[in-house]
Amino acid sequence: MQVTVAVNGQEHTREVEPRLLLVHFLRDELGLTGTHWGCDTSNCGTCVVLMDGEPVKSCTVLAATAAGHEIRTVEGLETDGRLDPVQEGFRAEHGLQCGFCTPGMMLTARALLDSRANGAAEGELTDEEIREAISGQICRCTGYATIVRSIRWAAERERVQTKEEV
Amino acid sequence: MQVPAPFEYERATSVDHALELLRRFGPDARILAGGHSLLPMMKLRLATPGYLIDIDGLAGELGYIREISPPTPEIRIGAMTRHRALLQSPLLSRCAAIFTDAERVIADPIVRNRGTIGGALCQADPSEDLGAVCSAIGARTVIRGPDGDRVLDIDDFHRGPYQTAVRDDEILTEIRVPLRPRSGSAYEKVDRRVGDWAVAAVGVSLALDETGDIAEAGIGLAAVGADIACAEAREELIGRSPAGEVLQRAGAAAAAACSPVADQRGSVEYKRHVTGVLTTRALTRAVARAQATAESEG
Numbered sequence: 016m017q018v019t020v021a022v023n024g025q026e027h028t029r030e031v032e033p034r035l036l037l038v039h040f041l042r043d044e045l046g047l048t049g050t051h052w053g054c055d056t057s058n059c060g061t062c063v064v065l066m067d068g069e070p071v072k073s074c075t076v077l078a079a080t081a082a083g084h085e086i087r088t089v090e091g092l093e094t095d096g097r098l099d100p101v102q103e104g105f106r107a108e109h110g111l112q113c114g115f116c117t118p119g120m121m122l123t124a125r126a127l128l129d130s131r132a133n134g135a136a137e138g139e140l141t142d143e144e145i146r147e148a149i150s151g152q153i154c155r156c157t158g159y160a161t162i163v164r165s166i167r168w169a170a171e172r173e174r175v176q177t178k179e180e181v
Numbered sequence: 182m183q184v185p186a187p188f189e190y191e192r193a194t195s196v197d198h199a200l201e202l203l204r205r206f207g208p209d210a211r212i213l214a215g216g217h218s219l220l221p222m223m224k225l226r227l228a229t230p231g232y233l234i235d236i237d238g239l240a241g242e243l244g245y246i247r248e249i250s251p252p253t254p255e256i257r258i259g260a261m262t263r264h265r266a267l268l269q270s271p272l273l274s275r276c277a278a279i280f281t282d283a284e285r286v287i288a289d290p291i292v293r294n295r296g297t298i299g300g301a302l303c304q305a306d307p308s309e310d311l312g313a314v315c316s317a318i319g320a321r322t323v324i325r326g327p328d329g330d331r332v333l334d335i336d337d338f339h340r341g342p343y344q345t346a347v348r349d350d351e352i353l354t355e356i357r358v359p360l361r362p363r364s365g366s367a368y369e370k371v372d373r374r375v376g377d378w379a380v381a382a383v384g385v386s387l388a389l390d391e392t393g394d395i396a397e398a399g400i401g402l403a404a405v406g407a408d409i410a411c412a413e414a415r416e417e418l419i420g421r422s423p424a425g426e427v428l429q430r431a432g433a434a435a436a437a438a439c440s441p442v443a444d445q446r447g448s449v450e451y452k453r454h455v456t457g458v459l460t461t462r463a464l465t466r467a468v469a470r471a472q473a474t475a476e477s478e479g
Contacts, residue, residue, distance in 0.1 A: 016190060033233065034223075055183045056221060057292060058376055069294045075220050076295065079190050080213070080237050123291065147371030151289025152376045 016039075018082045022047065023091030028136075033079050038062045040078035041088060049089035058150030063119030064088050070123045089118035092125065099123050100169040100176075110165030111157035119152050124166040128173060129134050140170040183224035192235045196325060199234055201437040204327065206232040208330055208349040213237070214261060214300030217292050222304075236261065236286040236352075243299070243354060246270045254360040260299025260353045264288070267298060277358050277364035278470060279318055279384050283310045286368075289376040307409075308378040310370065313401030316409045317384035318366055323355035330354070336410050346369060361397065361477055365470030369459040370403075373446065379404040380446045381457040383435065387418065387466045389460045389475055394422050402432070405456050406440030413438040414443065414460055423468040434460030 019028040020037075029044045033051060033121040040045045042062070050073060053061035064073045067089040071127045072079075104110065111117040112130045123174040131140060145166045146159065154162060189206075193199035203210055209231035213219055222228040236243070243261035248254070256277060258267070267273060268284035286295060287310050300321070301311045315322075315335040322338045324331050324347055339344050347353055370382035382403040390396040398418040400411040412436040421427045436457030443449050 032187065034185045034187055036184075036220075055224065058192075058297050060238055060289075063291060066294075070291045075217055077213075077216065077220070077235070078192070079192075079471065080235055083238070110244060123312060148290060151291040 016079065016091060020078060020081045021048070021084070022084075022086045031078055031080075033077065035078045037073040037076040037078050037081045037086070037178060038109060039082070041073065041086075041118065043095075044078075047088050047090050051115055051118055053099060053115070058118070058153070059114050060123075060149075061119045063122050063152065065122050065126055066082070068129060069121075070126045077124050087122070087125075090159065092121060099125065100172045101128065102167040104167075104169035107160075108165040108168050109161045110157070116152055116154045116156075120149060120154065120162055123149055123152060124169060128150070128170055131170075132173070132177075140167060185220070186226055186229040188223075188230055189232045190235065192238055192291070194238055196239065196329035196352060196354060197427035199236055200234075200325065200327065200350065202234045203350045203352065210234055212303070212348070212352060214303075215263060215295040215297040216300070216423075217288070218300050218306065218309075225309070228287065228375045233290040238318035242459070246272055248272055248276075248360075251344075256358040256360065258298055258356040258358065260302075260355060261297050262299075262302075264293035264296045264298070265290070267326050273403070273456040276360055277366060279314050279386060279467075280358075280367045281300070282368035283314045283370070283382075283384065285384075286310070292376065292426055298356060301417060302338070302356070303345055303347060305343050305345050306337060307407060308404040310368070310379065310382055310384075310403055312339060312409055312442060313382060313384040313403035314368060315358075315423070316401035317368075317399040318386040318401075319359055319399050321357040321359075321399075322353055323357065324351050325354045326351035333355070339409055341407055354440075361381050361388040363390070363471055364397075365467040365469065365472070365474055367463040367466035369443055369463040371455050371459065378446070381441065381455040381459060383454050383456060383463050384385075385460065385463040387464070387467055387471055389423070393472070395419060395427075399434060399461065402435065402439055402456060406442075407454055408438075408440070411435050411438055412461075418464075423464075423471075425465075428461050428468070432457040432459075435460040 042139045051061040053059040062073045211230035213235045244260040245259040273280040366386035368384045384401040387398040401416040414431040419429040436453045441452035
């Protein structure tokens with residue numbers, strides 16, 4: 016069947032089997048290997064991408080279902096050569112070691128910061144909120160501490176930027 | 182690499198269209214809602230439908246949580262309502278907190294963005310949480326077929342593990358949650374880690390009479406056997422004052438009545454014990470909620 020999926024703002028049309036999962040569509044059809052493929056059982060979360068702005072596990076979404084939704088992958092985080100604050104945070108706070116879980120972690124972080132910017136919650140972002148948001152993802156290197164710090168770093172950076180804009 | 186067996190794929194554009202596709206494809210077709218129960222089964226080849234009817238496009242039409250006023254006050258939940266929406270619903274948190282309790286511990290936040298109540302109920306996994314929630318609170322299900330809607334009590338909807346009353350040419354469209362005065366509900370679960378199936382989980386719901394005794398009660402068990410509704414625990418409660426020893430006896434009755442199997446999540450004895458403790462614990466919280474509601478209702 017023919018599917019057209021919008022990925023990082025660009026539409027891609029491919030002839031695929033209906034059973035093709037989104038993670039393989041992104042990696043094998045589009046060559047976007049930033050989306051990692053891990054447990055294949057919707058546990059580990061390394062395959063997380065954003066679907067209409069919300070994190071989803073792309074090993075458990077058909078490419079055919081993704082047609083008609085906006086997909087954003089880790090490749091879509093930087094804009095015009097500038098890293099997203101979340102990416103900068105992971106660099107500044109050593110949010111990765113082996114890097115396998117990192118794309119999924121960063122996209123969940125992006126969605127968390129966006130949902131708060133849209134008024135989902137008020138006040139300072141707590142570590143508890145961050146840990147809850149990434150609780151469907153597994154990191155075997157960091158013990159999560161530096162990931163939490165990286166996301167907090169990004170939240171702080173965006174808070175300062177928003178203030179400066181106002 | 183886990184790959185589903187080949188199938189043909191259609192997207193439904195409306196409930197009527199889904200029904201038409203079900204009629205055309207026959208018993209080899211399955212409805213794909215959020216995909217977080219069915220796709221894992223298909224990847225393991227435990228489900229091999231020849232046709233998949235994707236109702237992702239019906240998330241608007243069948244995604245709602247609304248309150249219906251008297252004469253029969255109830256909450257109506259569209260079958261495509263996602264776990265995340267159930268978790269975040271102020272209406273459910275106020276009037277049927279068992280949903281909020283359960284949704285906090287169903288899978289993980291990312292899975293909850295996709296999984297739906299209708300998909301979970303139709304998969305009817307014996308370890309699945311919303312089946313026990315709906316059984317405890319006495320929900321009814323609306324099933325649409327070629328001849329229109331029929332409404333079934335949840336305990337008639339469940340026909341055993343992985344089996345429901347939904348026929349090959351029908352689709353679950355709505356879940357109706359009764360709203361009773363002086364009522365409270367709660368859900369308790371023990372699991373090994375975020376996202377894992379329950380070791381045991383218990384949902385309870387009860388309504389008090391004007392004197393404060395228990396007038397109505399429902400107990401739903403998950404992961405500890407094929408029977409969800411626990412009549413033995415319910416019998417310990419009806420007509421009695423919600424005192425600590427009564428709730429203890431109900432817990433003991435649930436522990437005795439359930440039929441867990443030993444697996445990597447624990448022995449039969451352990452799961453029975455957990456079931457008893459969780460039943461009493463959930464009842465204690467539900468009673469407190471019912472009493473607070475009774476007070477605020479005057």
